[in-house]
Amino acid sequence: MPELAEVDFFRRQWDPGLGQKIIEVHLHRRKRVFRGSNPQMIVQRLTGGRFVRSYARGKQMLFAFSGHNWIGIHLGMTGELRTEPATFRPAKHDHFVLRQSRRALVFSDARLFGRVRYHKGKNLPDWWLASGPELLSDQFDQRFLEVFLDRHARAPIKAVILMQNGFAGVGNWMADEILWRSKINPAQLAGKLRAKERREILDQTKFVAREAMRTLAKDFSDPPEDWLIHQKWKANGICPRHGIKLSHAIVGGRSTVWCSRCQK
DNA sequence: ACCCCTGTTCGGCG
């Protein structure tokens, strides 16, 4: 579920716990979400520390704790963060719980595609820096885009827009929304795109990211009515521009929707 | 019962 703006929404769900001490860490040690990390060490290092700050970058979140301890969380397909009362008892899918005196900070994930990582040190973890520049920053510009599109010239543009080292935070619905607004067919090879189309991709990516941050990230409210996202999952979804029936196919390995009239 | 899925990684293959 979570892409750029939803990820930031979930990150902020733990805000009430900022500055507060962690009195107990509860986790299911054997769960897949801890792959690559040592769950026992997470418990050891976080217990008694303080939750001091959080960051989001693309689909990644980073939580800073006192003593140079860091927790990275990726929500995968079905992960979510929330807070619960102090008396909360974890249920089946609540894999990681930071208990504070007044509340519990909870990560849950039914499908276990999400991930919790641990990092110790004064500097940011390497994997944090591996994702692309933030879409709304000046580093995500025309020059960056050109190089990235050319590097993946033989892949369909839909697949390229889903690559996190280029389009950090873009997931399936954002990708379709961007391509629809740019009037580009999702199956078009990235290397075939003309100068005007490349400019459109930059502009529409910024637009979709900015608007999503204004709505979804703030309170999980819907983007405007005339966005493609509202039609995408309907059996008989129509193009918001002129009302003809949308096309569906698997492109770049992902379910894709587009308008055959405006996206040639 | 069967098929679908807003994500990532890995092995196969061209």
Next chain:
DNA sequence: CCGCCGAACAGGGG
């Protein structure tokens, strides 16, 4: 070696 593609991961919902 580079890079694309399909499968695998796992569970819930239609």
